[in-house]
Amino acid sequence: MRSDTRWYFDHNATTPIAPVTREAVSLAMEDAWANPSSLHQDGQRARRCFEEARAQVARFLGCSPKEIVFTSGGTEAANLAVLGGVRASTRRDRHVLTTAIEHPAVLEACAQLEREGVAVTYLQPSRQGVIGPEQFRRHLTKDTVLASVMHANNETGAVQEIAAMAAMAREAGVLFHSDGVQAAGKLAFSPVSAGVDFYSVSAHKLNAPKGCGALYARTGTVLAPLLHGGRQERGRRAGTESVTLAAALGAAVAMERPDVTPLRDRLEQGLLARIPGAHVNAGQAARLPNTTNVAFDGIAAESLVIALDLRGFSVSTGAACSSGSTEPSHVLLAMGLSPEQARSSVRFSLGLGNTAEQVDLLLEAAAEAVARLRALSPAHSEVVR
Numbered sequence: 001m002r003s004d005t006r007w008y009f010d011h012n013a014t015t016p017i018a019p020v021t022r023e024a025v026s027l028a029m030e031d032a033w034a035n036p037s038s039l040h041q042d043g044q045r046a047r048r049c050f051e052e053a054r055a056q057v058a059r060f061l062g063c064s065p066k067e068i069v070f071t072s073g074g075t076e077a078a079n080l081a082v083l084g085g086v087r088a089s090t091r092r093d094r095h096v097l098t099t100a101i102e103h104p105a106v107l108e109a110c111a112q113l114e115r116e117g118v119a120v121t122y123l124q125p126s127r128q129g130v131i132g133p134e135q136f137r138r139h140l141t142k143d144t145v146l147a148s149v150m151h152a153n154n155e156t157g158a159v160q161e162i163a164a165m166a167a168m169a170r171e172a173g174v175l176f177h178s179d180g181v182q183a184a185g186k187l188a189f190s191p192v193s194a195g196v197d198f199y200s201v202s203a204h205k206l207n208a209p210k211g212c213g214a215l216y217a218r219t220g221t222v223l224a225p226l227l228h229g230g231r232q233e234r235g236r237r238a239g240t241e242s243v244t245l246a247a248a249l250g251a252a253v254a255m256e257r258p259d260v261t262p263l264r265d266r267l268e269q270g271l272l273a274r275i276p277g278a279h280v281n282a283g284q285a286a287r288l289p290n291t292t293n294v295a296f297d298g299i300a301a302e303s304l305v306i307a308l309d310l311r312g313f314s315v316s317t318g319a320a321c322s323s324g325s326t327e328p329s330h331v332l333l334a335m336g337l338s339p340e341q342a343r344s345s346v347r348f349s350l351g352l353g354n355t356a357e358q359v360d361l362l363l364e365a366a367a368e369a370v371a372r373l374r375a376l377s378p379a380h381s382e383v384v385r
C-alpha cells in the first residue's frame with residue numbers, strides 16, 4: 001500500500017526549496033563566501049550580497065533596511081523581540097501581555113521571563129481561535145512593557161487583528177511584537193503601516209532553507225541582545241553573518257506566490273462533503289489562505305496522519321514543531337475543544353507545488369482512510385464524541 005509518489009500538504013511545518021532560493025544560495029556560496037566584515041574586496045562582495053538581501057526583506061516588509069535584524073530563524077527572532085525588548089527595560093515592575101495560542105518560540109520566552117520575575121498574562125482565545133482587541137486592551141496594565149500577539153496561528157491559520165492591538169499598545173506606551181512566521185508571504189501586510197514595533201519572520205516557511213529568519217525592529221526601539229561577541233547587526237545580534245542564508249531569504253521574499261485559497265477551499269469543502277463527522281476548527285475566523293484544521297470524530301489524528309503518509313500524503317497533527325508528541329494541541333485546548341476533539345484534529349497546509357489534481361487525490365485517500373480507521377479498532381471508537 002506504501003506510495004512512492006509524494007504529495008506535500010504540510011507547508012506550515014516547512015516548505016520545499018524553491019528554484020530561485022536554491023540559485024541564490026549557490027550564487028552566494030560561489031561569490032559571497034567571504035566575511036562581510038572584512039575590509040578587502042572579497043569581504044566587500046559578501047557585504048554587498050548581504051545588504052542586497054537585507055534590502056529585499058525590507059522592501060517585502062515595507063520598512064527601512066536598518067530595521068531588519070537577520071537571525072537564525074523564527075524562534076530566535078521572536079526570542080530577541082520578547083526577551084530583548086523586555087530585558088532592555090529598566091523598570092522595576094514589568095508585565096508582558098501575550099496569548100495562550102502562541103507558538104512555543106513566544107510561550108517559552110515568556111516562561112523564561114517569568115523565571116526572571118516578570119509577570120505574564122496569557123489571553124484566552126474565543127472558540128474560533130481569535131483574541132478580541134477589546135479583551136487585549138482590558139489586560140494592558142500600568143506595568144506592561146511588551147505585548148506579543150501572533151499574526152496568524154500555525155495550527156488553525158486564524159488571523160488576529162494585529163493593527164488594532166498595536167494601536168492600543170502604542171497608546172499605552174507598550175512595545176508590540178507580532179510573530180509573523182506563518183503570515184509572512186501569505187497575507188499582504190506591512191508591520192510599518194500596522195504600527196507594530198517588532199515582527200518575526202522565518203525563511204524556511206517561505207521556500208528557503210532552515211537556519212535563517214529576520215526581525216523587523218522599528219527605528220527607536222532598543223533590544224538587549226541574546227548573543228554576545230561582536231557588533232554585527234548594529235549590536236543587536238553578534239556572530240559572523242550567514243550571507244548565504246540571508247541571500248536565500250531575500251530571494252524567497254521577492255518571489256511571486258500563487259494564491260492557494262481556491263485549493264484550500266476545494267479541500268475543505270470536499271472533506272466536509274465526503275466525510276461525516278468532520279468539523280473545521282476556527283472555520284468562522286479570518287484565516288490564512290492555505291490552512292485548514294479539521295477534527296474527524298472518532299479518529300486518532302496520528303493514525304490518520306500515518307494512514308495518509310502510507311498513501312503518499314504529508315499532513316500533520318497541528319503543532320508540527322512538537323510532532324512526535326502525543327499531547328493534545330495547546331491551541332485547540334485553549335479554544336475550548338475537549339482533549340478528544342483536539343486529538344482528532346489534522347492540519348492540512350498548502351503551498352507552492354500543490355494542484356487541484358493533488359487535492360482530489362487527497363480527498364479520495366482521506367475519505368477512504370477515515371472510513372477504514374473508523375471501521376477498525378475499538379481504540380478508535382473510544383474517541384467518538
Ligand code: PLP
Pocket residue numbers: 012013072073074075076078103105150152153154179181182202203204212213321
Ligand atoms: N512561530 C510560528 C508561528 C511558527 O509556526 C514557527 C515554526 O513552526 C516558529 C515561530 C519558529 O520558527 P523557526 O522554525 O524558524 O525557528
